[in-house]
Amino acid sequence: MIRIPRKPGAAVDGPLxxxxxxxxxxxxxxxxxxFATMSNIESMLYQLPVLAFLSIGMMVTMLSGGINLxxxxxxxxxxxxxxxxxxxxxxxxxxxxxxxxxxIAMAVGFAGCLLVGAFMGxxxxxxxxPAILATLGVxxxxxxxxxxxxxxxxxxxxxxxxxxxxxxxxFGLPIPFVMLVVVIALMSVLLSRMPFGFxxxxxxxxxxxxxxxxINAYKVLMGSxxxxxxxxxxxxxxxxxxxxxxKANYAQSYVLVTVLACFLGRVDPFGGAGRLSSMVTGVxxxxxxxxxxxxxxxxxxxxTAMWGAxxxxxxxxxxxxxxxxxxxxxxxxxxxxxxxxxxxPGKDRPRPID
Amino acid sequence: MSGPVSAHSGSLGGYAVKALLKRNEFYLAVLILVLCMLIxxxxxAFLSPQNILGFLKTASVNGIMAxxxxxxxxxxxxxxLSFTAIAQVVEYVVVLITLAFGGNIVIALLLACLMxxxxxxxxxxxxxxxxxxxxxxxxxxxNLYYGMxxxxxxxxxxxxxxxxxxxxxxxxxxxxxxxxxxTWGISLIPLMWxxxxxxxxxxxxxxxxxxxxxxxxxxxxxxxxxxxxxxxVRVFVFAFVGLLSGVAAIAHTTxxxxxxxxxxxGKELEIIAAVVLGGASLFGGKGTITGTFLGVLLFAILxxxxxxxxxxxxxxxxxxxxxxxxxxxxxxxxxxxxQRARVNVNVEEAAAQ
Numbered sequence: 001m002i003r004i005p006r007k008p009g010a011a012v013d014g015p016l017x018x019x020x021x022x023x024x025x026x027x028x029x030x031x032x033x034x035f036a037t038m039s040n041i042e043s044m045l046y047q048l049p050v051l052a053f054l055s056i057g058m059m060v061t062m063l064s065g066g067i068n069l070x071x072x073x074x075x076x077x078x079x080x081x082x083x084x085x086x087x088x089x090x091x092x093x094x095x096x097x098x099x100x101x102x103x104i105a106m107a108v109g110f111a112g113c114l115l116v117g118a119f120m121g122x123x124x125x126x127x128x129x130p131a132i133l134a135t136l137g138v139x140x141x142x143x144x145x146x147x148x149x150x151x152x153x154x155x156x157x158x159x160x161x162x163x164x165x166x167x168x169x170x171f172g173l174p175i176p177f178v179m180l181v182v183v184i185a186l187m188s189v190l191l192s193r194m195p196f197g198f199x200x201x202x203x204x205x206x207x208x209x210x211x212x213x214x215i216n217a218y219k220v221l222m223g224s225x226x227x228x229x230x231x232x233x234x235x236x237x238x239x240x241x242x243x244x245x246x247k248a249n250y251a252q253s254y255v256l257v258t259v260l261a262c263f264l265g266r267v268d269p270f271g272g273a274g275r276l277s278s279m280v281t282g283v284x285x286x287x288x289x290x291x292x293x294x295x296x297x298x299x300x301x302x303x304t305a306m307w308g309a310x311x312x313x314x315x316x317x318x319x320x321x322x323x324x325x326x327x328x329x330x331x332x333x334x335x336x337x338x339x340x341x342x343x344x345p346g347k348d349r350p351r352p353i354d
Numbered sequence: 355m356s357g358p359v360s361a362h363s364g365s366l367g368g369y370a371v372k373a374l375l376k377r378n379e380f381y382l383a384v385l386i387l388v389l390c391m392l393i394x395x396x397x398x399a400f401l402s403p404q405n406i407l408g409f410l411k412t413a414s415v416n417g418i419m420a421x422x423x424x425x426x427x428x429x430x431x432x433x434x435l436s437f438t439a440i441a442q443v444v445e446y447v448v449v450l451i452t453l454a455f456g457g458n459i460v461i462a463l464l465l466a467c468l469m470x471x472x473x474x475x476x477x478x479x480x481x482x483x484x485x486x487x488x489x490x491x492x493x494x495x496x497n498l499y500y501g502m503x504x505x506x507x508x509x510x511x512x513x514x515x516x517x518x519x520x521x522x523x524x525x526x527x528x529x530x531x532x533x534x535x536x537t538w539g540i541s542l543i544p545l546m547w548x549x550x551x552x553x554x555x556x557x558x559x560x561x562x563x564x565x566x567x568x569x570x571x572x573x574x575x576x577x578x579x580x581x582x583x584x585x586x587v588r589v590f591v592f593a594f595v596g597l598l599s600g601v602a603a604i605a606h607t608t609x610x611x612x613x614x615x616x617x618x619x620g621k622e623l624e625i626i627a628a629v630v631l632g633g634a635s636l637f638g639g640k641g642t643i644t645g646t647f648l649g650v651l652l653f654a655i656l657x658x659x660x661x662x663x664x665x666x667x668x669x670x671x672x673x674x675x676x677x678x679x680x681x682x683x684x685x686x687x688x689x690x691x692x693q694r695a696r697v698n699v700n701v702e703e704a705a706a707q
Contacts, residue, residue, distance in 0.1 A: 069623075123679070129686040130636045132432065132489075136623055137682055141675025147668045256493050263490055269432075270487075301509065305501025311494035312480070319484045 016265070016281045023285055027292030034295050042174070044291050046167075046242070049176035050235055052283045054254055055261040056187060057231030059279050062262055063191075064224050065204045065271025066124060066131030070139035071232045072254050074116050077142050078236030079246035082109030083155040086162075097159040106162075110233045116142065117229025121222035139255075146248035156245035166241025176238050183234075188276050200224055204271025253304070260307055261286055264314065378633030378685060382648040386655060393659040400662050404538045411609065413654035414547040415618070416625050417647070418602040421554040422595035423629045424646045428558070429591050430571035430638020432489035436496035437599045438622040440473045442615060443499045445603035446507065449613040452516040459522050459604075466600035473499060474596020478589035500619055512613040523608040543605050550598060555643040557594075567591060571638030624674065628653050631681045652677065 028035045054071050061068040085105035086094035097105070116138065123134035168175050191197035199220045202210045211217055240246055264282030267274030289310075293303050374380050393400045419437055426434045444466045452462050473495070480491050503509075522542060529539030558564040566587045569577040578584050606618060630636065631652065632645030656673050660666075 123683060123686075127683050127686040128690060129682050133627075133630060133636060133682050134679075136627060137675060137679035139675075140623065140627065140671055141679055144669065144671025144673070144675050148672060152668060256497070259490070259493060269490065299505050301501045301504030303501070304497050305505060308494045308496065308498030308501060311490060312498070315480065315484045315486050315491065315494070319486075 016278055016285070020281060020285050020288070023288050023292075027288060027295075031292060031295045035292060040291065040295065044287055045177040046174045047291070048284065048287045049174075049180040050239055050242070050251070051254065051257065051261065051287060052180050052280060053183070053231045053235040053238070055258040055265075055279060055283050056183070056276070057228040057235075058258040059262050059265070059267050059274060059276070060200070060224050060228045060231070061131065061135075062267050062269055063200050063204045063271060063274055064221055065207070066221070066224070067135060067259075067269070068120070068225065068228045069132065069135040069255055070116070070120065070142060071228065071235075071258065072251050073139045073142035073146065074113050074229050074232035075236035075239060076146050076246065076248060076250055077116065078109040078113040078233040079240040079250075080109075080146055080149050080155065080248070081112040082106050082237065082240060083158070083246045084149060085109065086158065087155070095157040095159055097161075099159075099161050102159050102161050106237055109236065110230075113229045113233030113236065114226055116232075117226035118222065120229065121225035124225060125218045125221035143248065150246070150248050152248065154245045154247045158240060158244055162237075163241050163244055166238055166243075176242070179234070179238070184276065184280060191276055196220070196223060201272055204268075205273065257286065257307065260311060263311060379642065379645045379648055381684075382632060382645065382652060386648060386652050389652070389655055389659065393655070393662060397662040400659065404532065405658070405662075407538070407540060407544065409654050409658040410544040410547070411541060412657075413650055414543045415602050415606045415609065416621065416628065416653070417547040417650040418550045418598050418605060419621075420625050420629050420646050420650045421550045421643070422598035423626055424554065424632075424634055424641050424643065425558075425567065425591045425594055426488065427626075427629060427634040427636065428567050428571045428639060428641045429588065430574065432487050433626050433636070434477065434488055434492045434592070434595060435622050435626075436477060436492035436499065437474070437595050438619045438625075439496035439500040440470050440596050441599035441603040441606070442618045443473070443503045444469050444600045445607055445618065446503060446512070446613045446615055448603065449512055449515050449607060450507075452518070453512070453514070456516070457518075459518050462516075462518070463601065463604050466604050467597045468600070470596035470598070470600030470603070471593040472596065474599065475589050475593040477596075478592030481592070482585050482588050496619075496622075503615060507615065509615050511615070515607060515611055515613065519608045520611060523611065543608060546601060546605055550601060551643055551647055554646075558643065563587065563590065568639055571640070573639075624653065625650075627674070627678045631678060633685075 034040065054075065057071050058068055082105045083094065085108045086097050086102065089101050089105065090097045120135055120138050123129045123138070124131050127134075165175055170178055191200070199210070199215045200223075202213065202215060203217055203220050207217065236246075239250060243250070261282045262269070262274070262279060264285060265274065265279030267279055286307075289306065290303050293306065390400070399405055419441065422437055423433065447469065448462050448466050451457075451465065477488070477491055477495055480486065480495075481488055484491075524541075526537065526539030526541055527545070529537045532538050558567065566577065566582045569580070569582060570584060570587055574584060603618070607613065610617065628649035629641070629646050630649070632642070632647070632649030634641030634645065653674060656677065657667075657670055660670055660673070
């Protein structure tokens with residue numbers, strides 16, 4: 001077991017919880033008698049896992065300094081392969097599939113998504129293609145394959161056992177939500193207590209020093225993309241159960257929302273920094289906002305515009321926060337040793353952006 | 355061992371061939387030629403001037419925006435994703451304004467350029483002052499612009515546009531009569547694309563501004579140290595992207611003669627892929643207008659070819675996906691090979707000394 005030392009200046013979750021509470025209060029006021037109800041909370045618990053799984057999948061690649069634009073396409077691919085396998089094994093009557101057949105079909109779909117992950121990992125790790133390009137190519141390829149596989153139609157009518165994954169509940173909690181809790185627990189152990197997580201953070205923060213520390217970058221990158229694709233696969237199966245249908249272009253807009261969730265959770269897009277708890281809090285904040293706006297019968301595109309506005313506000317907020325922090329440090333430094341003051345807060349110092 | 359000059363390249367022609375073989379554009383051009391021959395062999399209608407002018411016209415919208423994408427990629431950093439949203443908003447607003455107040459095509463074009471440039475410049479300012487990567491800022495502005503367009507207009511489709519757009523689309527510089535009694539000719543839309551290509555080429559290779567863009571893409575700190583005003587170069591690039599999105603919006607309106615609020619958004623990744631396939635580097639400082647043109651052309655020919663070969667358009671995405679994945683893999687593999695070769699030479703020299 002390895003303990004990761006907290007990165008100096010790493011984001012602490014405090015401000016995020018304040019934002020979360022503020023937004024919950026705001027949404028309760030805006031939706032009197034509708035937001036803080038059991039039925040709304042329950043529907044939020046059903047919706048949250050899909051976005052959370054995808055965001056964790058995105059985060060895993062971002063920690064190594066990459067990105068996975070193909071997460072939603074991989075999720076749809078898994079669903080479509082599973083649906084086609086069901087159809088194939090039951091001669092077209094997929095609703096009557098037995099539990100064994102359903103499990104086999106799901107296993108095939110899952111194997112498909114792992115294959116996609118391995119392919120992306122190969123492109124990024126061995127061919128050293130920039131992650132954004134490699135996953136963009138895979139995304140377009142998969143979108144095409146998805147349309148060809150479904151012929152552009154929606155496939156539906158799945159067995160009850162599959163729909164139970166998306167819609168049933170255990171101990172009064174929705175199954176997807178229980179899965180999410182388990183996954184978060186496992187992931188937090190993997191990321192902060194296991195060698196893989198340690199290597200992933202190291203590789204993201206400084207690839208050269210990671211290589212000199214005898215970290216096998218190929219293996220770690222390969223692992224992170226396969227893991228990311230596995231989360232897509234999980235999402236695909238859950239979405240299948242929830243919608244009782246699969247289609248080539250479900251949830252396409254989620255790609256950008258997951259990037260937003262990572263940004264909100266302060267996962268560094270250049271790798272090496274980002275806490276799972278912050279990211280999950282970010283996802284919850286986004287879910288609360290979208291559910292609240294939905295209850296207000298806001299235009300779905302208003303929600304889209306809101307995502308944009310939130311990022312811009314956050315950009316300004318983070319900037320001034322770090323600016324004030326620098327100013328405070330500077331004031332402290334000059335107080336300790338007044339003749340060694342070194343100028344204002346970095347205004348004239350050139351700094352690269354990307 | 356062969357050094358940097360191989361035994362075959364003794365003559366000047368050898369050097370030229372060697373230089374050509376290193377260019378991404380060369381392989382792209384060969385690929386396009388092979389594709390053209392394949393399509394023509396199956397359906398000779400592909401090579402008819404009507405067909406070629408037709409797909410050039412359709413490709414113009416993507417082609418115009420691709421020039422802007424090239425500028426952003428050369429400037430370095432992550433790609434911009436907001437240009438299609440800007441084009442979408444500009445298209446809708448210009449169609450509304452010209453319907454309400456009339457006007458002519460020049461005024462519409464100027465209005466579109468101004469609006470686009472202003473929206474693009476916002477990206478540049480935010481990126482410079484708040485030090486955030488382009489992809490995050492542009493996702494934000496794209497969502498904001500596009501969402502607001504829908505919220506404010508209700509997302510209704512405008513089927514009737516000002517008649518000047520139709521006149522512009524039907525204007526032919528040179529026209530010929532065809533066998534069926536109609537006419538065909540060179541319309542102004544591909545010429546708009548040509549004009550932006552020439553403008554982009556001129557700025558990138560013949561002005562100090564172009565040098566500054568390449569310099570910032572290579573090393574931003576070094577660029578700042580030699581006295582380049584990085585703020586204004588960055589704002590110029592993003593305003594230019596917006597301006598070209600405005601031009602593309604007008605071209606799109608004249609082609610489809612309606613304003614559908616989701617007809618341009620969603621193409622951004624395909625356009626970026628075309629530019630990258632044309633040899634632009636995601637790490638900045640590298641890219642050519644020729645490559646960009648060929649990249650867009652390749653996708654246009656693919657789309658047109660599938661139609662002519664009677665293959666379902668479903669396969670278009672698959673073929674584009676294969677083209678991108680194969681293209682980037684090959685160029686990454688070549689780069690790796692070159693890198694390893696360099697390392698080998700160094701080791702040998704070190705051993706000899």
